[in-house]
Each structure stands twice: as C-alpha cells, then as structure tokens.
Amino acid sequence: MRITVLIVSDCPNAPVIEERIAHAAEGRGVEVELVEVADQEEAARLGMTGSPTVLIDGVDPFAVPGAPASLSCRLYRGADGRVEGAPSVVKLRRVLDAAGTSGDCECPPMDAAGRGGRGRLAPVAGGLRAVQQAVLRHFATTGDAPTVSELEIAADAHGRGAAEVLADLAAEDFLTLDDHGRIRAAYPFSAVPTNHRVRLASGIDVWSMCAVDALGIPDMLGSDAVITSADPITGESVTVTSTRGSMTWQPSTAVVYVGQRSCTGPAADVTCGALNFFTSHRTAHTWAEQHPDYTGNAVDQNHAEALGRSIFASLLTQPEPAGTSAHSQPLQG
Structure with missing residues (x-):
C-alpha cells in the first residue's frame, strides 16, 4: 500500500497529517510520500482538492464529489462536527483498514488479538480512554454493560457526548455496538452470555469475549477469579482458577x-x-480441521496466560495524564 500526501509549500497542516498517518499506519508496512504541488495544472493532474490531500494507492478516500482542483487549505470535518486541517487518526485507520481488504493479504499470526501491536488501551485524546475505563469498571462491578447515559459524566469532562465517544471507540475496535448504539462488547467483556464465564472474587459473574480475554481479566482487575468454559468438541468443562496471580x-x-x-x-x-x-x-486439532476458514494453532497454558496478561493487564492501571480532561482538548484519534 502506498500513501501519497499532496501539499502546497509551507502548508501548516503538513506536519499534522504526517504525524497522524504515522500513528494510523503503524505496523502496516506502508510507503508514505510527501509531494509538493506547485500550480493549479499539477493539482488537477494529481487529483488535489486542497492541501493536504491524502491518496491511498492513487485514490482519495475523503474525496467530495464535484470538488475542484485547488491549492487552498483543505478542511476535514471530524466525528464531533469540528473542522480540522487534517483527517483524524481514527478516520485514517478506518480508510487504511478498508484499503487493506482488497486483494490477497497475509495475516500476521495472532495479529487481531493485540490490534496489530497497538494493544487494547484506548488513546487519551477525545475522552476515549476515560470512557473506555468507565465502561470496563462498570462491567467489573455490575456484570453488565453501562448505558449511554451512565457514561455522560466521563465524556462530558472532555466536552463530548457519550454516544459520540462510543462511536469512536467502536470505530477503533475497543468495543462493539449494536444497531441501537448500545454496548455489545468491550474487550475483554461481553454484554451477552458466551462460552466463557468468569466469576470474580466479589461474587460478580462476567462473560468474556474469548478464552484469551478471560485469562486477561484477573490481571486487569487485580482480582482472584474462576474461569469456566467448555471444549467445543467434547463439551467437557475447562476450569482455570486464578489465585493471587x-x-x-x-x-x-x-x-x-x-x-x-x-x-x-x-x-x-x-x-x-x-x-x-x-x-x-x-x-x-480436531476443531481446527473442522474450521478451515480459521488459521492458527493451539498454544500451551503459559503462552495463553502471557497473551491475556500482555493485552489486558494495563487497561485500568494507566489513567489519563494530568490536565487531559479540559473541554478544549482536540480529538487526535
């Protein structure tokens, strides 16, 4: 995949778009080229409708139908309605994900479990981490997903609405929403019963999205827990008891x-x-043979525990840095 950024000389948003592309493209192995456009004729030839214009393999994913070639500053509207001089990291990752679905691809092993090495801890900007952590704590204390209204305080500290922040978290795959905007899952928790139940030391039962998520919950919460699941082939019970780590x-x-x-x-x-x-x-092995649409392998207990710990242990131990909840903080994705 090749990313070309078309800019004019001394464009004030050139450093901004470069930084955001670097974050969005991390771990993807893409080529990024900055091209300075000198005149209107060249802008028309290259497909530039303002500076900066982002092309992915020659296509502008943010193109506005009928927009003329232009050397002027280009504006992008964010999810919160604010206008910026560059698309957010969230939007850039979304279009890179979409571009990556075409053609053949080779999946890095276990890549999706850790979001391509980016982990499950949401960024601070735009209230994403504050709302994510509020969601996880609600699951841990009640066993259920919070409603949108129960998250308004965390979102309002960043000058945003909870529904808006949840949409950004869903776009970045920190959680999933149903058709009504309600939380369906917030990794590692599921709002609906699954094959993996985790009973916490408090007596609260929670459901995890998968086996690795279940193994990450005790470390994330610093709690003893009993994980109960079942072998999909035999139906036999599998129990993992976590005591003091x-x-x-x-x-x-x-x-x-x-x-x-x-x-x-x-x-x-x-x-x-x-x-x-x-x-x-x-x-x-029997299950893998029956499900050829999946690629992977069986890992031992130590490996599975380490995977769950590496993905989830830090989700509630890294609070927002001081001074990041001001209403004026811009969303960086």
Missing part, C-alpha cells in the same frame, strides 16, 4: 487455540470465534 488449570492437559479468519475487521468477528479452551491438543 497464579493460575491452575483443570484438566491439566487443557490448551487454548489462537487463530483468526481474516486480516481486517473487528476482533469480535475475525478472532473471537477461534480463541477457545480445549481439553487437549487433540481436540483443538
């Missing part, structure tokens, strides 16, 4: 299959169906 598995032969079925899309769709507990390598 140490996990005991029953049966002792249990493993976790880690796989995915495509290169892009929310983890709820591309990986969660494959991240399951199995009583043994044999049943995991």
Whole structure:
C-alpha cells in the first residue's frame, strides 16, 4: 500500500497529517510520500482538492464529489462536527483498514488479538480512554454493560457526548455496538452470555469475549477469579482458577487455540470465534480441521496466560495524564 500526501509549500497542516498517518499506519508496512504541488495544472493532474490531500494507492478516500482542483487549505470535518486541517487518526485507520481488504493479504499470526501491536488501551485524546475505563469498571462491578447515559459524566469532562465517544471507540475496535448504539462488547467483556464465564472474587459473574480475554481479566482487575468454559468438541468443562496471580488449570492437559479468519475487521468477528479452551491438543486439532476458514494453532497454558496478561493487564492501571480532561482538548484519534 502506498500513501501519497499532496501539499502546497509551507502548508501548516503538513506536519499534522504526517504525524497522524504515522500513528494510523503503524505496523502496516506502508510507503508514505510527501509531494509538493506547485500550480493549479499539477493539482488537477494529481487529483488535489486542497492541501493536504491524502491518496491511498492513487485514490482519495475523503474525496467530495464535484470538488475542484485547488491549492487552498483543505478542511476535514471530524466525528464531533469540528473542522480540522487534517483527517483524524481514527478516520485514517478506518480508510487504511478498508484499503487493506482488497486483494490477497497475509495475516500476521495472532495479529487481531493485540490490534496489530497497538494493544487494547484506548488513546487519551477525545475522552476515549476515560470512557473506555468507565465502561470496563462498570462491567467489573455490575456484570453488565453501562448505558449511554451512565457514561455522560466521563465524556462530558472532555466536552463530548457519550454516544459520540462510543462511536469512536467502536470505530477503533475497543468495543462493539449494536444497531441501537448500545454496548455489545468491550474487550475483554461481553454484554451477552458466551462460552466463557468468569466469576470474580466479589461474587460478580462476567462473560468474556474469548478464552484469551478471560485469562486477561484477573490481571486487569487485580482480582482472584474462576474461569469456566467448555471444549467445543467434547463439551467437557475447562476450569482455570486464578489465585493471587497464579493460575491452575483443570484438566491439566487443557490448551487454548489462537487463530483468526481474516486480516481486517473487528476482533469480535475475525478472532473471537477461534480463541477457545480445549481439553487437549487433540481436540483443538480436531476443531481446527473442522474450521478451515480459521488459521492458527493451539498454544500451551503459559503462552495463553502471557497473551491475556500482555493485552489486558494495563487497561485500568494507566489513567489519563494530568490536565487531559479540559473541554478544549482536540480529538487526535
């Protein structure tokens, strides 16, 4: 994939778009080229409708139908209605994801589980982290997803509405929403019953999206917990008891299959169906043979525990830096 940024000389938004593209394209292996356009004729030839114009493999994903070639400053409207001189990181990642679905692709192993190495901790800007952490704490204390109204205080501290922030979190795959804008899942939690139940030391039962998510919950909450699941092949129970950070598995032969079925899309769709507990390598292999649309492999207990810990342990231990909840803070994606 090649990203070309068309700018005019001394464009004040050139450093902004470069920085945002760097964040959005992290881990994707794309080529980025900055092209300075000198005159109107060249702008028309290259497809520039203002500075900066972003082209992905020669196509402007933000094109406005009928917009003329132009050397003037280009404006982009954000999800909150504000106008900026460059598309947000959220929007850039979205169009890069869409561009990456065309043609053949080779999926990095276990990539979707960790969002391409970017982790599950939402960025501070725009209230994303504040609302994400409010959602996770609500799940942990009640077992249920919060309503939009219950998140307004966290969002309002950043001058935004909760529904708006939730939409950004969903676009970045930190959570998923149903057709009515209600939270369906917020990794590692599911708002609906799944095959993976986690009973916390408080007595609260929560559902996790997958086996790896379940294994990450005790470390994320700093809580003892009992994870109960079932082998999809035999129906036999798999139990993992976490006590003071140490996990005991029953049966002792249990493993976790880690796989995915495509290169892009929310983890709820591309990986969660494959991240399951199995009583043994044999049943995991049987399941894999029955589901050729997934690629992956069975991992041992230590590997599975480490994966869950690496993805989720820091989600509630990294608060917002001081001074980031001002209403005037711009959304950077």
